[in-house]
Amino acid sequence: DAGITQSPRHKVTETGTPVTLRCHQTENHRYMYWYRQDPGHGLRLIHYSYGVKDTDKGEVSDGYSVSRSKTEDFLLTLESATSSQTSVYFCAIGVGEVKYFGPGTRLTVT
C-alpha cells in the first residue's frame, strides 16, 4: 500500500456525459500517472504528471484530459464518455524507477 486512493471505485455513466476520476496520494511524490487496463492490452498510459500543473500525454490520450492543481491530487476527466472508454482505470505514483499502483476504478459507459 503506497498511500494511493482512487475515487470512485465503481461508476456507471451514460454515453456523452463528462466523468472525473480522482487519484489521491499521501506521500507528495512528484510523478503521477493514469493508465487504463483492457483485456489483451495490459496497461496503457493515458496521461502523466511531473509536478503541479505539469502534465503530458501518453499513448492513448484522445478523449481524456487531466489536471493537477495540488501535489497530492491527479484528476482524469473524460470530456464526453464513449462506450470505448469502458475500462478499469489505474492511477500510479513514480518512486525512482518503480511505479506503485492504486486499487483501480471500474468505469462502465452505457
Next chain:
Amino acid sequence: AQSVTQLDSHVSVSEGTPVLLRCNYSSSYSPSLFWYVQHPNKGLQLLLKYTSAATLVKGINGFEAEFKKSETSFHLTKPSAHMSDAAEYFCVVSDLMTGNQFYFGTGTSLTVIP
C-alpha cells in the same frame, strides 16, 4: 522502441509444482525490468525488479527472475506453486531513453490446480 512479449497468455500448474512465466523484451537502451502481480479485482503489486545490478533477482513470495541479455529474456519462476499464486502477472520494461515510462506485456493468467 521498447516492447514486451509475454509468451503465454494462460499457464496452469498443479499446486506444489514449479512455475515458469516467460517474458521477452525489446529495448534500445539498458532496460529496467519488472514483474507485477494482480489478484482478481485488485491493483498491481510489485513482485520484483531488475535495474542493472545482479542478474538473478529475488522477489516476494518466493518468486525470482533472471535477466538474460543475450536472450533478451526475463522469465519469472517459483519452485513450488501455492494456491494463493493464482493471479494475472505482468512483465514490464522501461529505460532512461523513454523517461522511465512503463511498457506492459499483455499479461499471463496463472491457474493453480489443487
